[in-house]
Amino acid sequence: MIHQQPNILKMLSESRFTENLNNQQLQSLCRASRVHSLPAGTILFQEGELEDEVFVISSGHVRLSMSVPGRGNVVLLTSGPGDLVGWSGLISDGRMTATAVAADDCVLVALSGKRVRELCETDPQLGYVLMIRLARVLSQRILATRLQLLDLFRPGGDSR
């Protein structure tokens, strides 16, 4: 696994979630990470399951869906390069609130939620930075969801 570290370092430094951390912080995160390749169509995680790892997408896209009886798996959001998915593992027991499937061939960095949480405990400065960034990711998700909810293009809406 050691040979993968520089690769992970590069991938993490390119993600909005982990960019611009100092080298020491990045190194610490690298040690809690692995590269995870996901062929198109494969399931990354399932709604309702416990998952320790959180994922930073390096390349490819992941579809997040929820299962609704009678409607099947409803796709709610496509995540792409730089996005964080499976964030529940960073702040709780990691019970997934959506199913993630690779829309195309993906390369992800998988971070151990437990290890990252421990890192944050021992290095509160890193913890603060990561939690702020997580909050930012979640606030973007909420905003995007609200905009979806507004259904701005509904018939009879804005005439453009």
Added chain:
Amino acid sequence: MNQPATSDVWYFPKDGLTELIRVLQEDGFDVIGPTVDQGAIVYASIQSAEDLPKGLTDIQEAGSYRLEKRNDESLFGYVVGPHSWKKFLFPPISVVAAADRIEGHWEFSTPEEPQRPFAFLGVRACELAAIRVQDQVFLKGPYVDPIYQRRRESAFLIAVNCTQAASTCFCTSMKTGPRCQSGYDLGLTELKDGFLLEIGSERGQQLSRSLSLRPTTAAEMAEGDLRRQQAADQIHRTLETDGLPNLLKQNLRSSHWDDVGRRCLSCTNCTMVCPTCFCSSVTEVADLNGDHINRERRWDSCFNPEFSYMHSGIARDSIPSRYRQWMTHKLSSWHDQFGTSGCVGCGRCITWCPTGIDLTVEVLAIREAAATVESVDRGTNHE
């Protein structure tokens, strides 16, 4: 008699007005002046000085207007009524374009209705200012309104200086009056027995040559000064204009809009009587078989909900938002758009508001609320 020189002041007796009106008529003008109709002084075509409101005055308050007899025979002893000259320069209804179906296809035209030139008799200082404001809107932008232009360019303006003020007047705050300074062809000041006449333009100069004028006496000049001063002295209403455009811009979210919105009926009266409001809508008026269509422009108002209609809904769907639009346009964004305030201080919107909403009071309330917030902010900073 010597020919009067521009800027000189001349005198003619009361019956000289008859001569003035006759000369204007002979020159082809449709003379429009104040006259009494349904208990108010309005502007209409007049045939002689007999049609003017002799010995009458108007008592105006927020939400009220009535005529009373004067104890003299003054012809201009009142201020402004519900009409303004915009009614003639920017008609309430006019045809801007037409479409005719000829042998199965449509032809489009812009009719030019023949129009006798107007002579306006009795234009007050605030009204001269209002005409200047509408000139800016209709003539000075990237597009010129041809209907306004035709009427405006041929109009002959005879100003009359106010010799009294109503309680609703605040032209002194808006720096538009009460003295008529410029923008007229002839300017009058009514004395007890006659008129002082000032010449304001080349056209005025030419027309004055047909009038029986004599030089003024010192006593007549003094009487004119006294009477004009009386108007200035009677103005007590004020509107603080210092920083006003920014004050309103910074208070678009003020709770005061809801307060005034509860009193406002959104009836559009203020916009109809306002001498500068210019909002309009074009509607289609077809003849019975639909082969001839007039595109009629009619006065409209930002107080009508449909005025801001878009396919996605009505942009200003509440009375507070419409009152805010009207006031901020008039007193704030007008400066951005036309380099001047949209308010001339004539007070018509105060008089003719059925619930007596007074924009000078509303502005003061917003100013005071903003000052309170500011001082609270300052207090917090010091803690």
Added chain:
Amino acid sequence: MSNPWQLSSARIVEKTAETPGVATYVLQLTDDSLRRRFQFRPGQFNMLYVPGLGEAAISISGNPIQEGLIPHTIREAGNVTHAISSLSTGDTLGLRGPFGSSWPTELCEDRDVILVAGGIGLAPLRPVIFDMLSNRDRYRRCTVLMGARDPSGLLYESDYEDWKRRGVDVLVTSDRPADGWHGNVGVVTTLLDRLPLPDPASALLMTCGPEVMMWYTAQTAVARGIAEESIYVSLERNMNCAIGLCGHCQFGPHFLCKDGPVFRFDKVASILRISDL
């Protein structure tokens, strides 16, 4: 000066169905000399007139350098656009224009340019895409981010491949899931969130769509390092006269018909989120 109320007769020479309720009408002025003289800048609009029903402000969606043909992509939304939808090739209607401000194509030289469109908002931006295609070497990276309610709302979809081949990248997203749709799901701002921006300081962004979408597109762009002064929006209000004389389309100090519809974002940012303005 010519009378700004004068309508010209225009003939529909081509009508193409686009997305549901939307069609493109290519108009041609019937008068030869008017046809030769007609010129517009990207983002400008015409007033289209149906006798007896009135006018509608419709942006021009064509190629500014194509002489004589004036395409309008129109969604059926009100009386006038509904009546236009029942017209066919060969029919005539009235036209006044062009009016309004335009997209800043003159500022695009050697910059990364991003167009963010929502639904039929791609129509007023299409003249910019034509400019990109004609003058591709003047621009740096060209990206179109296109969002729609569902995949059926992806305007001009059949052209995307051609645009991509000619150096204009197109990324699309559907606001909501749809059967058989394997593309991106999510609002268009999420595409901007993850768009690689190697040089945001030199990027220029133009957006057209629902006001809320444009506001959050601009917020996202600013968060990504694009200056407010490099963001342009196209606003919509009720246009009646199109010449700044009727008061309908006021938005704060602006008349959308003559000061807009295209505004630099920082000029309108302070009033965009004030309700009922």
